[in-house]
Amino acid sequence: MTLNDNEKRDIIKYIEAGKPLPDKYRFLLFGDKREVELVWNGKTNEVCNIVLPFQVIEQVDEPRQTQADKDDLAGSLFDFRGRQKSGWTNKLIWGDNKLILSSLKNGPLRDEIERNGGIKLIYIDPPFDVGADFSIDIEIGDETLHKEPGILEEIAYRDTWGKGSDSFISMIYERLMLMRDLLVKDGSIFVHCDWRLSSHIRVVLDEIFGKENFVNEIIWCYKDVGGGRNNNFYKRKHDTIFWYSKSQQFQTYKIGRGMLSESTLSRFDSLFDDEGNITYRRFKEKRPNEFETRKKQGRVPDNLDDIFLSKTNGRQLEDYWTDINPLRIRADKDNPDEEHFYPTQKPEELLVRIIETITKENDTVADFFCGSGTTLAVAEKLGRKWIGSDLGKFAIHTARKRMIQVQRQIKEEGRDFRAFEVLNLGKYERQHYIGINENLREEEKQRQIEEREKNFTELILHAYKAQIVEGFPAFHGKKAGRLVTVGPINLPVTRLFVEEIILECRKKNVTRVDILAFEFEMGLFPNILDEAKNKGIDISPKYIPREVFDRRAIEKNQVVFHDVSYIEIKPLVKANSIAVELTDFSVYYTQETIDSVAEGLKNGKNKITVDNGQIVKVSKDKNGIIEREILTKKWTDWIDYWSVDFNFESKREIIRVPNEETGEIEERWTGDYIFENEWQSFRTKKDRSLELISTFHECSPGRYKIAVKVVDIFGNDTMRIAEVTVGGKK
Ligand SMILES: C[S@@+](CC[C@H](N)C(=O)[O-])C[C@H]1O[C@@H](n2cnc3c(N)ncnc32)[C@H](O)[C@@H]1O
Numbered sequence: 001m002t003l004n005d006n007e008k009r010d011i012i013k014y015i016e017a018g019k020p021l022p023d024k025y026r027f028l029l030f031g032d033k034r035e036v037e038l039v040w041n042g043k044t045n046e047v048c049n050i051v052l053p054f055q056v057i058e059q060v061d062e063p064r065q066t067q068a069d070k071d072d073l074a075g076s077l078f079d080f081r082g083r084q085k086s087g088w089t090n091k092l093i094w095g096d097n098k099l100i101l102s103s104l105k106n107g108p109l110r111d112e113i114e115r116n117g118g119i120k121l122i123y124i125d126p127p128f129d130v131g132a133d134f135s136i137d138i139e140i141g142d143e144t145l146h147k148e149p150g151i152l153e154e155i156a157y158r159d160t161w162g163k164g165s166d167s168f169i170s171m172i173y174e175r176l177m178l179m180r181d182l183l184v185k186d187g188s189i190f191v192h193c194d195w196r197l198s199s200h201i202r203v204v205l206d207e208i209f210g211k212e213n214f215v216n217e218i219i220w221c222y223k224d225v226g227g228g229r230n231n232n233f234y235k236r237k238h239d240t241i242f243w244y245s246k247s248q249q250f251q252t253y254k255i256g257r258g259m260l261s262e263s264t265l266s267r268f269d270s271l272f273d274d275e276g277n278i279t280y281r282r283f284k285e286k287r288p289n290e291f292e293t294r295k296k297q298g299r300v301p302d303n304l305d306d307i308f309l310s311k312t313n314g315r316q317l318e319d320y321w322t323d324i325n326p327l328r329i330r331a332d333k334d335n336p337d338e339e340h341f342y343p344t345q346k347p348e349e350l351l352v353r354i355i356e357t358i359t360k361e362n363d364t365v366a367d368f369f370c371g372s373g374t375t376l377a378v379a380e381k382l383g384r385k386w387i388g389s390d391l392g393k394f395a396i397h398t399a400r401k402r403m404i405q406v407q408r409q410i411k412e413e414g415r416d417f418r419a420f421e422v423l424n425l426g427k428y429e430r431q432h433y434i435g436i437n438e439n440l441r442e443e444e445k446q447r448q449i450e451e452r453e454k455n456f457t458e459l460i461l462h463a464y465k466a467q468i469v470e471g472f473p474a475f476h477g478k479k480a481g482r483l484v485t486v487g488p489i490n491l492p493v494t495r496l497f498v499e500e501i502i503l504e505c506r507k508k509n510v511t512r513v514d515i516l517a518f519e520f521e522m523g524l525f526p527n528i529l530d531e532a533k534n535k536g537i538d539i540s541p542k543y544i545p546r547e548v549f550d551r552r553a554i555e556k557n558q559v560v561f562h563d564v565s566y567i568e569i570k571p572l573v574k575a576n577s578i579a580v581e582l583t584d585f586s587v588y589y590t591q592e593t594i595d596s597v598a599e600g601l602k603n604g605k606n607k608i609t610v611d612n613g614q615i616v617k618v619s620k621d622k623n624g625i626i627e628r629e630i631l632t633k634k635w636t637d638w639i640d641y642w643s644v645d646f647n648f649e650s651k652r653e654i655i656r657v658p659n660e661e662t663g664e665i666e667e668r669w670t671g672d673y674i675f676e677n678e679w680q681s682f683r684t685k686k687d688r689s690l691e692l693i694s695t696f697h698e699c700s701p702g703r704y705k706i707a708v709k710v711v712d713i714f715g716n717d718t719m720r721i722a723e724v725t726v727g728g729k730k
Contacts, residue, residue, distance in 0.1 A: 003028055038203040040166045047177050048098050051107040052425040053655040055670065058709070059089070060400065060677040061419035062407040088116045090420035092376070092403065093389040094396040097368040098171075099425055100389045101178035108656035108665045110182075113364065116385060118184035120363040123354055123375050125192040125346060126172055137343070138713050143631055145608040145615055169200050176208050179368065186249040188215070188358045191242045192346070198240040209244040216243040219320040220350065238320075241354075254356045257314040258323055268309055276311030280304040324349045339685050341398045342372030351378040359384055373399030377406050380417060393519075394715035396422065401641060401682050421674075424521065457486045460516055463548040463559045474504035475513070482540070483510055487517030494521045495672065498528045498539070505537045515541045516561060525564055525719055527672065562587075562613070567720040569708050576727050577696040580644050580708055585635050587613055587712055594618055598626045636690060641711040643680035646697040648707035648721060649673045675707055675719070682711075701727025 003011070007028065014021050021029075061084055093100050104110060113119060138145045179189060189209070193201050206214065218241040271278045271286050281304040284291040294300050307313070327340055327347050338348055351374055355365055361383040367375035370388035376399060379386040390396055403420055410417040457476050461468055466477035466484045477484040485501055487493040493515060501513060520541060532539045542561040548554070568584035592609045597618045601607060606619035608631065615637075617629040632638060651674045654667045681691040703725045711717045 036203070037207060038169065038200060040169055042166075042170055043173070045177075047174050048102040049106055050099060050102050052099055052103045053107070053657050054091075054093065054103065054109060054423045054425060055655065055672075056421045056423050056653055056674045057094075058400075058422040058675040058677055059419060059651070060404060060407070060422070062404065062411055062417070063678065084419040088112075088385050088418060090376070090380070090385060090403075090418050091387045092370075092373070092396060092399055092420055092422050093387070094391075094393065094422065094424040095389065096391050097389050098175055098178070101175060101182065101368060103425060104387075105178055105181050108658075111665075113182075113387075117362070117364060118187070119182050119366050119387070120184055120187050120359050121190070121355065121365045122179050122183060122187070123190045123192070123351065123365070123367050124179075124369050125344070125367075125371065126168075126369045127344070128168075128193050128196050143608055143617060145610070145631075168197060169204060172201065173204055173208070175368070176204065180208055180246060182366075183246045185247050186245070186251060188243060188245045188250050190218075190354050191244075192239060193242070194239045195236050198242075202242060205242055205244050209246065213245045213247065214242075215245055215250070216319045217241075218243060220324065221320060221322045222324070222326040250358065252357055253360050256317040256321075256353045256357065258317045259314050260309065260311060261315070264309070264315070265311075272309075272311065277307050278309045280306055280308045283308045321350075321353070324353070339402075341402055341685070342395065345372045346374050348374055348378050348381075351375050352382070355379060355382055355384060370399055371395050373402045377402055380406050381410065383415075385418065386420075392715075397641070397711055397715040397717075401684070404677075404680060404682070405684070453489070456489050460486045460544055460548055463544075463554050464514075464516060464561055472504070472508065474501050475510070479514070482512040482514050484514045484516065486544075487515060487520075489518070492519035492521045493517040493524070493541070495524055495528055495670075498524070498532070501539070502532050502535060502537055505532075506535065511536055512538045513540070515539060516544050517541065518544050520564065527719075527721065530721075565710070565712060565716065565718040567708060567710050567718055569706075569720055569722055571706055571722050571724040572693070572696075573724060573726055574696055576701060577698045578646055578704065578706060578724060578726055579694045579696045580706055580722075581693045582639075582642055582708065582710070585639055585710055585712075587638050587716075594628055601626075636692070638712050639690060639710055640713045640715075641680065641682035642690075643675075643677045643709050644694050644697075645676045645707040645709075646678050646699060646704065648675065648705045651676055675709060677709075699726055 007025075011021060011025060011029075104113070176189075176191075183189065189205075191201060191205060202217070219238050220241060221238040223237075268278060271282060273282070280291075280300055284304065291300070324347055327338065327345050355375075355378055359365060362385065364385040364387065365375060365379040366387040367373075368389045370376060370390050371392075372395065373388055376386045376388040380403065388399060390399065400422055407417050458468065461477040461484065464477070464479065464484065466479035469475060469478050469483070472483070474485060475483040476486050487497065498515065501515065505511065505513060525541070529539055529541070541564050543564065544561060545559055548559055565585065565587040567582070570581040570583050572579040572581060592611070594609065594611045594616055597607050597609045597611075598620065601618065601620040603620050603624050604622050606617055608615060608617050610616070614630050615632045617631055619627045619629070621627070653670045653672045653674050655670055656665050656667055658664065659666050678697065679694045681694070683690055703723060705721050705723055707719055707721045709717055709719045
């Protein structure tokens with residue numbers, strides 16, 4: 001430290017007076033001599049190191065073989081149903097990528113990733129459009145409902161954008177550090193951003209990856225759509241994609257090529273042969289002077305039969321790409337098959353170029369802000385392994401449907417594909433969502449968390465019209481002879497959470513409990529409820545509606561706690577095969593009541609809302625007369641997707657966790673089973689139809705548990721299990 005005595009005295013004076021130090025001391029007090037650095041309030045080099053176990057919710061693997069091929073399967077990678085039984089399984093992970101990245105980096109999955117060659121390429125397209133990514137447009141018939149973000153997504157957004165670009169940069173900084181650590185030595189990252197934050201991101205990337213590892217700043221220019229209005233500035237029609245390598249050792253496999261320019265074509269017009277090529281030999285023959293100049297510059301290969309110019313192979317591309325249109329143009333014209341799944345979806349061609357540049361077949365590609373899964377779809381089509389994650393339930397559902405379509409397409413082309421798993425993290429760190437200031441001292445942080453939790457619980461109980469009870473650690477209130485538990489504000493209710501409630505019920509002889517929560521972990525129901533029932537405990541899970549935060553709604557009695565969705569199925573048995581018919585499905589959501597929509601509507605306008613389990617179009621005519629039209633006419637209108645596992649309980653869910661005593665990683669059965677997605681029907685943007693009876697599935701005589709999973713149009717899933725006997729005695 002180079003402080004003189006005056007400065008030392010000065011610092012002590014400030015500290016004793018409890019005043020902040022002047023800026024100049026930042027550069028005198030710390031050893032780090034970075035000349036240019038982006039700083040923001042709360043910047044720290046500490047990264048999250050939490051390890052949470054990944055839970056497999058579902059395995060998706062389009063059966064590969066027909067009956068005729070089954071004889072060939074002995075000793076292969078596939079089981080008798082043509083499903084992958086060993087080797088790498090791709091991963092689609094639901095949750096906050098900070099916890100996902102830190103669990104990948106520090107947890108047992110890292111070994112598996114490394115045994116498979118490690119992560120070679122990370123592409124990310126973080127949400128640089130403040131607040132836009134979590135709300136979605138849902139199609140019902142010809143109408144579109146704009147769905148607001150879920151509460152967890154909203155809280156995550158507040159963390160990302162709460163303090164504008166400061167919070168975005170600190171969010172991305174920590175994640176980029178984790179990503180760098182996960183990349184293999186010769187790996188690369190491509191970070192997609194736009195004009196809003198590209199300047200900040202470049203500085204942060206320089207700091208994390210090193211200036212010397214900057215490879216390209218790719219400018220992706222896209223065409224304008226429609227005329228648009230005239231501004232007093234130039235239209236912003238490009239995104240920036242930063243390419244950094246982890247070290248200087250990276251290798252490229254294919255640098256994109258474009259068409260030869262008009263001027264090159266006309267300059268060499270007479271030299272091209274019938275195939276559209278010019279060899280160096282011909283170039284030498286026809287343009288000896290130019291050839292000699294080039295030779296002196298060392299730009300001529302030894303073999304003069306090499307191609308000098310080719311119309312088909314074109315020329316190596318620059319770092320500005322003008323030949324890839326954004327999806328809203330492409331979907332209609334260039335590539336009618338590329339569906340538009342998601343508001344911020346990027347074109348597959350863009351990802352093809354990036355993935356082919358830096359990876360080869362079987363390398364692993366990751367996208368930790370995967371949205372609709374563009375990176376994953378392209379990786380699969382190009383035979384790469386992949387890992388994707390997203391915080392939005394709807395994004396995960398969209399990516400799952402998309403990847404099933406990709407598996408089907410590859411199967412049709414007679415090529416091979418890999419199975420994928422949908423996973424989530426069992427438990428989330430609470431502070432992360434509650435939004436406590438991380439810079440507070442530990443006791444103060446703890447005190448604030450407790451206070452916020454208490455206030456939150458009281459608020460929910462008040463809205464539920466339950467009385468507060470004291471003295472039970474697991475129960476918070478009581479209502480109509482039932483005890484009430486409020487799930488955490490910041491995370492979905494997990495199986496572990498419900499198991500603790502069951503344990504507490506048994507200790508205290510409690511038989512009836514309501515669990516109120518914003519979200520329940522995927523795949524939780526109905527197993528856990530049946531488990532409780534077998535122990536004589538009646539658990540009723542209910543969704544906490546958004547209106548609990550609106551005092552007026554509470555006062556007006558508008559807050560309804562909905563039951564979780566409900567599925568009816570009918571198993572169909574024919575000789576040695578089973579099928580399932582979906583016979584009913586109900587949900588009880590409310591987004592905004594009809595009355596409050598009507599109140600806010602201007603004359604001549606309409607809005608679509610969800611009220612009490614119905615999607616309703618509320619219109620106000622020129623004279624202010626309100627009309628309501630129910631859009632969900634049939635129960636099937638609520639269903640976006642359903643799938644069947646014909647033998648649930650055939651695949652145990654195993655997690656790899658460190659042994660508390662030895663620290664060794666060991667495999668443990670969680671007590672649950674993995675849903676193996678063996679058949680599915682879903683709506684796509686183009687094909688809105690849905691099959692209601694599955695195909696018949698062959699099985700040997702015996703008793704089976706069939707599981708049916710339904711995902712509604714909001715991306716929420718519910719499961720139902722039925723027991724059925726095939727062949728033999730009933
Ligand atoms: C711009 S979109 C990505 C679109 C994607 N490239 C595609 O082609 O569909 C950004 C995504 O990041 C997700 N996201 C935002 N914050 C996240 C977080 N903390 N963890 C994981 N995903 C997050 C959002 O849900 C959103 O789907």
